[in-house]
Amino acid sequence: MEKLQNIRIAVDAIVFGYKSNGLYVLLIEQQFGSSEKYWALPGGLVKDDESLNDAVIRELHEETNVQLTFMEQLYTFGDDIHRDSRNRVISVAYYALVDASSLEIKASTDAERVQWFKIDEIPPLAFDHNLILKKGTERLKAKLTYEPIGFDLLPEEFLFSDLENLYCTILEKEIERRNFRKKILSFGIVEETENYSPIKTGRPAKLFRFNKLKYKELIEEGIHFEIKFA
Amino acid sequence: MEKLQNIRIAVDAIVFGYKSNGLYVLLIEQQFGSSEKYWALPGGLVKDDESLNDAVIRELHEETNVQLTFMEQLYTFGDDIHRDSRNRVISVAYYALVDASSLEIKASTDAERVQWFKIDEIPPLAFDHNLILKKGTERLKAKLTYEPIGFDLLPEEFLFSDLENLYCTILEKEIERRNFRKKILSFGIVEETENYSPIKTGRPAKLFRFNKLKYKELIEEGIHFEIKFA
DNA sequence: ATAGTTTGCGTTAATTATACGCAAATGTAG
DNA sequence: CTACATTTGCGTATAATTAACGCAAACTAT
Numbered sequence: 001m002e003k004l005q006n007i008r009i010a011v012d013a014i015v016f017g018y019k020s021n022g023l024y025v026l027l028i029e030q031q032f033g034s035s036e037k038y039w040a041l042p043g044g045l046v047k048d049d050e051s052l053n054d055a056v057i058r059e060l061h062e063e064t065n066v067q068l069t070f071m072e073q074l075y076t077f078g079d080d081i082h083r084d085s086r087n088r089v090i091s092v093a094y095y096a097l098v099d100a101s102s103l104e105i106k107a108s109t110d111a112e113r114v115q116w117f118k119i120d121e122i123p124p125l126a127f128d129h130n131l132i133l134k135k136g137t138e139r140l141k142a143k144l145t146y147e148p149i150g151f152d153l154l155p156e157e158f159l160f161s162d163l164e165n166l167y168c169t170i171l172e173k174e175i176e177r178r179n180f181r182k183k184i185l186s187f188g189i190v191e192e193t194e195n196y197s198p199i200k201t202g203r204p205a206k207l208f209r210f211n212k213l214k215y216k217e218l219i220e221e222g223i224h225f226e227i228k229f230a
Numbered sequence: 231m232e233k234l235q236n237i238r239i240a241v242d243a244i245v246f247g248y249k250s251n252g253l254y255v256l257l258i259e260q261q262f263g264s265s266e267k268y269w270a271l272p273g274g275l276v277k278d279d280e281s282l283n284d285a286v287i288r289e290l291h292e293e294t295n296v297q298l299t300f301m302e303q304l305y306t307f308g309d310d311i312h313r314d315s316r317n318r319v320i321s322v323a324y325y326a327l328v329d330a331s332s333l334e335i336k337a338s339t340d341a342e343r344v345q346w347f348k349i350d351e352i353p354p355l356a357f358d359h360n361l362i363l364k365k366g367t368e369r370l371k372a373k374l375t376y377e378p379i380g381f382d383l384l385p386e387e388f389l390f391s392d393l394e395n396l397y398c399t400i401l402e403k404e405i406e407r408r409n410f411r412k413k414i415l416s417f418g419i420v421e422e423t424e425n426y427s428p429i430k431t432g433r434p435a436k437l438f439r440f441n442k443l444k445y446k447e448l449i450e451e452g453i454h455f456e457i458k459f460a
Numbered sequence: 461a462t463a464g465t466t467t468g469c470g471t472t473a474a475t476t477a478t479a480c481g482c483a484a485a486t487g488t489a490g
Numbered sequence: 491c492t493a494c495a496t497t498t499g500c501g502t503a504t505a506a507t508t509a510a511c512g513c514a515a516a517c518t519a520t
Contacts, residue, residue: 005277009235045235178479406509433468435466479505
C-alpha cells in the first residue's frame with residue numbers, strides 16, 4: 001500500500017510592468033499568523049480540479065486586477081524543502097507582462113495591499129520569493145533579446161523612443177538609437193500608424209504598432225529575431 | 231479550516247545519449263495493472279523530505295545506471311488534469327545528458343526493461359510522456375545553439391568530426407565543416423590533445439577536449455557562445 | 461604506385477554590425 | 491521674429507563577421 005504524499009503544490013506569479021522610469025513588479029502584502037506582514041508574489045495553492053495555468057489566472061484575478069498580455073511558466077521551486085516553514089510546498093512559478101500604462105490594480109480581501117515595486121527597490125519577500133524574482137528577471141532579460149516580448153509591456157501604439165528606452169532600462173545597456181531603429185524596422189514586424197505622439201518636445205514622432213500576425217508569419221518562414229548589444 | 235489537496239507530485243527525466251548514427255533517449259518498460267505494458271520516461275513520485283533534484287537522481291539510479299554529465303529542469307506538466315488517469319499527478323520534468331559511448335545500463339526491479347530508443351523511433355509512451363519528450367527535444371536543440379552542452383554527449387576526448395556530426399544530426403541541418411571548425415576553435419574553449427584517433431581511415435585526426443573551466447572564465451568576460459546555421 | 465578518404469589550413473566575396481553625420485520639425489527663450 | 495535646444499528620421503563609410511570554396515597533407519586499401 002502506497003503512503004500518500006504530504007506535499008502541497010502552489011503557483012506564484014511575477015507580473016512585470018514597465019513605466020518610463022523603470023521596470024516594476026506587482027507585489028501583495030500578506031499577513032502571517034497574528035502580526036507579521038510580508039510582501040510576496042501573488043499566488044496560492046492549486047485546486048484539485050484546476051490546471052496550473054487556471055490557478056495562476058485565478059490567483060491573479062483574486063488578488064489583483066491586471067490584464068495580462070503575456071504569461072509563461074518560469075521554473076518550479078522545490079529543491080529547498082523548507083522554503084515554506086510551515087509545510088512542504090512546491091511552487092510552480094510563472095511570469096507575466098502587462099501594459100502598466102493603462103492599468104488600475106485593486107486590493108481585494110485576500111491581499112491587504114497591492115503595489116508596484118521598482119525592480120531595484122524590492123523589499124525582503126516572503127518564502128523564497130526574492131529568489132524566484134531573481135530568476136524571473138534574468139529570464140525576462142534573456143527573452144527580450146530573442147523574442148519580441150517588449151511590445152507586451154507597451155501600449156498598442158508607442159514611440160520608437162519608448163521601445164528603445166524599454167530595452168535600455170531592462171537590459172541595462174546603452175543602445176545606438178539609429179541602429180536600433182534600423183534593426184527593428186528591418187524585421188518588418190513593426191508598422192507605423194498615422195498617429196502622432198502628443199508629446200510637445202522636439203520633432204513630432206509617429207506612433208508605431210507591433211504586428212503580431214506578421215511576426216508569426218515570419219517565424220514560419222524562419223526569421224530569427226534577435227536584439228544584441230555590445 | 232483548510233481542505234488538504236489531493237494532488238501528487240512526480241518527477242520524470244529525459245536522458246539523452248548520442249551515438250554516431252543518431253540521438254537516443256532512455257526509456258523503461260513499466261507494467262500497469264495486470265497486463266498492460268508501456269514504455270515510459272524514468273521517474274516517479276517525490277518523497278516528502280527529498281528535493282526535486284534528489285528525486286530525479288534517485289529515480290534514475292533505481293531504474294537505470296547512468297552517469298549524468300548534465301541535468302536541468304525542463305518544464306512542469308500540470309495543465310492536463312487527467313494526464314494520469316488514476317490520480318491527479320503533476321510532473322516536474324527534467325532532461326539530462328550522458329556520454330552514451332561508455333555506458334552500461336541496468337534493468338532493476340522497478341523497471342523490467344531499460345532501453346535506448348532512437349529519437350525518431352519512439353513508441354507511444356505512458357501518460358503524456360510523448361509530449362514531455364517533444365518539449366525536451368526542442369529544448370535540447372535550442373540549448374545546443376547557445377550553450378556548449380554538446381560536449382556532454384561526447385567522451386572526454388573526441389574528434390572534430392564527431393562534434394560536427396553531433397550538431398548535424400541533432401539539429402537536422404547541414405554544416406560547412408571548415409567554418410564550423412574555425413568557429414568552435416575561435417571561442418577558445420576546445421583544446422587539442424596529443425592523442426590521435428584510432429580510426430584507420432583517411433588522415434589521422436587529433437583528439438580534442440572541451441575546457442569547461444576556460445568556458446566559465448570566458449563567460450565571466452562576456453563572450454557569447456552561439457552556433458548558427460543557414 | 462594509385463585511388464579513395466578524411467583532416468587541417470587557407471582565401472575571397474557577401475553580408476551584417478558599428479559608428480557616426482546631418483537635415484527636418486517642433487517648442488521655447490529672448 | 492529669430493536663434494537655440496531637442497528629438498526624430500534617414501543616410502553613409504568603415505569594421506567585423508559569415509558563408510562558400512580551394513587544396514595539400516596524411517593516412518589505408520588495392
